[in-house]
Amino acid sequence: MLSCLITAATVHAGDSIETGGDILAYFLPATAAGLTLAFKDFKGTVQFARSTAFALGATIALKYTTNETRPNGERYSFPSGHSAVSFASAEFIRKRYGWEYGVPAYAVAAFVAYSRVEARQHYTHDVVAGAAIGIASSYLFTKPYKGWGLQPEATSKYYGMRLTRSW
Template sequence: MKRLILIILLGILNSKASFSQKTFIESSGDILQIGIPAIAFGSTLLIKADDKPHWQFVKAFGTSFVVTHALKRIINKKRPDGGLHSFPSGHTSAAFTGAAFIQKRYGWKYGVPAYLLASYVGYSRVYADRHDIYDVAAGAAIGIIASYLFTKPYKKNNAIFLSGTFNKNNILLSLNYSL
């Protein structure tokens, strides 16, 4: 898993991203919003499992993408820099979909770094004046919820995962450790 992450990250960082007109923070956020989901999907192809994890990822990412872009068109909130379709942040949604998939599938050992990188993507969008904190928070929530709907923990390794249910009167969160 570590080797896969390193190979994918080096490939992405070696890509021909345009750093000339963008700041390093904005460009690295652009790269990571692709890299985190790529690592999540790549892991499903390299780690053998019987529960079809690649389809779990495709359903999570597809749901996140459709919900994010539908809301962008329906709400049509102005961006801080004057552009259109600010709410929710698509970069953040994609990054958090990948991070939540990694965390739910493989546990917090890999989830914490993935969430930190996804948070950096959100920060980069606010820093670049493309979104405000509400856009980023909504994108993160969409990505996490979409991944939690479709992702099953990988049972070969011990894993800690968070799950929850809610209705109009109650919220129940549980922290589980699987052997």
């Protein structure tokens, strides 16, 4: 009887993680869009829409191209769409509004990715690929908002930080 209770508690905890990840996967892009409205940043709204559309398009194209089976036996595992959109949102928030907003957004995106693996919806490489797609899309389509910005930069010849000012 004790083993049944432990198993039931474990299953319930797993369901809670999956549900929490699903909720946060919607909450994070809603927050990114909400920030653009709160700042009356209509250029940011367009940049967020472009980066999210690119991330989703790339993710869907790869899902149908690879048709990888999920850990639970269902189709279209690679890459994770939840991770792609969550990390696109987090990188948009970080690049547009700064690290103060970006760090919590990245923490939420990381939990979303973890929840997908924990729920057996994806393998680790699925969520890593989704994260890379999301980050790359927002990095490409997003410009910093007003003020000073600091961002890491790397090429094959150097690593450093870039200080920018926009107005």
